[in-house]
Amino acid sequence: MSNSALSCMRQISPNCNSPRNHKIDTITIHCVVGQMGVEALCSEFSRTSKGASCNYGIGYDGRICTIVDESDRSWCSSSAANDNRAITIECASDAIYPYAINANVWKSLIELCADICKRNTIKRLLWQADKGLVGQVNLQNMTAHRWFENKSCPGDYIYNRLGQIAKEVNQKLSGAPAGPFKPYQGQVNADDGLNCRTAPVSGSVIKAFEDGTVLTITKEDGNWGYCGEGWVCLDYINKIASAKDPAAKEESIMTGKEFKKMYDEINPTYNTIDEVPSYWRDDIRELVEKGIISGVGGGKLGLTHSDCKAAVLAKRIVEKLK
Numbered sequence: 001m002s003n004s005a006l007s008c009m010r011q012i013s014p015n016c017n018s019p020r021n022h023k024i025d026t027i028t029i030h031c032v033v034g035q036m037g038v039e040a041l042c043s044e045f046s047r048t049s050k051g052a053s054c055n056y057g058i059g060y061d062g063r064i065c066t067i068v069d070e071s072d073r074s075w076c077s078s079s080a081a082n083d084n085r086a087i088t089i090e091c092a093s094d095a096i097y098p099y100a101i102n103a104n105v106w107k108s109l110i111e112l113c114a115d116i117c118k119r120n121t122i123k124r125l126l127w128q129a130d131k132g133l134v135g136q137v138n139l140q141n142m143t144a145h146r147w148f149e150n151k152s153c154p155g156d157y158i159y160n161r162l163g164q165i166a167k168e169v170n171q172k173l174s175g176a177p178a179g180p181f182k183p184y185q186g187q188v189n190a191d192d193g194l195n196c197r198t199a200p201v202s203g204s205v206i207k208a209f210e211d212g213t214v215l216t217i218t219k220e221d222g223n224w225g226y227c228g229e230g231w232v233c234l235d236y237i238n239k240i241a242s243a244k245d246p247a248a249k250e251e252s253i254m255t256g257k258e259f260k261k262m263y264d265e266i267n268p269t270y271n272t273i274d275e276v277p278s279y280w281r282d283d284i285r286e287l288v289e290k291g292i293i294s295g296v297g298g299g300k301l302g303l304t305h306s307d308c309k310a311a312v313l314a315k316r317i318v319e320k321l322k
């Protein structure tokens with residue numbers, strides 16, 4: 001059983017079992033919760049006191065390291081059964097929610113997963129986001145750490161993209177060329193604006209696009225898209241429609257002002273007791289009289305429809321528990 005030739009560094013952790021007791025038929029992707037390099041990853045998992053390890057680590061720059069040989073079981077997913085059959089991969093990520101990985105890590109992750117599959121006769125990666133399918137590798141051969149312990153790992157960024165990861169890996173396994181990229185329009189969703197860079201991830205900032213700006217994305221690189229002037233992070237772009245479908249674009253594009261108007265209509269703000277719907281009015285009046293709701297000043301309540309609903313629901317639950 002060989003290791004991946006994509007690895008540039010090998011520093012074996014003492015935190016493992018040798019050999020594993022099950023053939024490799026699963027891949028489990030984790031997030032490190034930190035933008036670490038391979039040297040730091042190897043050092044971290046080499047400590048006996050850490051009590052954890054992984055088969056491979058991917059640093060923030062896309063380099064790959066071997067921490068536990070594929071022939072051995074890592075201590076990574078809080079499940080001996082899972083780790084005996086899975087290759088575990090720790091990915092450098094942001095230290096805050098949703099624990100995003102950058103384009104360098106994404107590229108290396110796809111390459112590494114494809115390499116693992118080829119060498120271990122895994123024909124396709126299968127993902128259905130179903131914990132109940134663990135071990136049924138003919139239906140799903142990717143797993144998540146959060147299924148085995150109360151953790152957020154691999155973070156929502158990776159977890160919500162496991163289907164896309166499987167798709168890109170399977171494309172490499174099939175040898176089929178990627179279809180022609182279809183340009184599309186997207187709207188910036190960033191209150192403080194979205195930086196446009198000369199290159200993905202760490203390129204110099206050219207300018208910032210205001211929230212609500214509509215851009216045409218003509219190519220992608222991981223979670224970055226090129227908009228004609230430079231690269232923008234697609235995490236802050238809401239896809240609208242194909243750039244070749246003007247009818248769909250006209251129907252789909254909504255300005256920030258239009259969105260706010262629509263939102264205010266479905267979630268209005270009430271500034272007086274009389275404005276509150278009659279079915280909540282007495283409850284809100286009582287909460288105001290008791291000082292639980294103090295308003296926003298100037299004699300105004302400043303409560304949205306959803307605020308009122310939450311306040312009344314909480315009040316009635318407390319009353320039920322008394």
